[in-house]
Amino acid sequence: MSELRRARVESAIELEVSTYIRTLDDPLFKDLMITHVEVSQDLHYAKIYFTVFGKEEEAEKVMRELGKATRRIQRDVARRLRNMRNVPLLSFHFDTSIQQGDKVIKLLEEIKKELDERTDNEEN
Numbered sequence: 001m002s003e004l005r006r007a008r009v010e011s012a013i014e015l016e017v018s019t020y021i022r023t024l025d026d027p028l029f030k031d032l033m034i035t036h037v038e039v040s041q042d043l044h045y046a047k048i049y050f051t052v053f054g055k056e057e058e059a060e061k062v063m064r065e066l067g068k069a070t071r072r073i074q075r076d077v078a079r080r081l082r083n084m085r086n087v088p089l090l091s092f093h094f095d096t097s098i099q100q101g102d103k104v105i106k107l108l109e110e111i112k113k114e115l116d117e118r119t120d121n122e123e124n
Contacts (some may be wrong), residue, residue: 010037013046013088016077028058028065035095039088046088049095059094066092 014037021029031053038047050066052059066073070090078087 006039006041006043009043009084009088010039010046012081012084013037013039013048013077013090016080017048017073017090019080020073020076024069026065028062032062035098043086043088046090048090048092050092051095051098063092063094 014034017037018034021032021034032050033053035049035051037049039045050062052062070092074087074090077090078084081087
């Protein structure tokens with residue numbers, strides 16, 4: 001299968017899942033964002049990665065609720081993507097890359113602050 005087709009399928013699934021989640025009235029999903037989608041080579045499985053802004057401690061709860069809603073989401077995505085012969089089975093995964101990036105940025109800021117303090121002390 002071509003990489004272009006796979007990328008288009010990933011993009012379509014990301015759009016449809018994001019749209020579906022936005023239609024839910026559940027406040028738990030208000031700060032949820034789909035970060036990316038990975039589709040298997042045979043297009044049978046799709047891993048949907050998400051993050052929850054500002055409420056990382058609620059990630060487990062969001063994960064449980066997404067697990068309960070997976071069949072509904074699967075059905076809705078299949079209905080919206082009628083031009084696809086088979087819609088991949090969806091699975092949701094918490095994306096920790098944003099939190100890891102924040103940690104790296106904080107560490108770099110601390111290092112910069114320490115270096116600035118050393119430079120100030122050496123000048124005096």
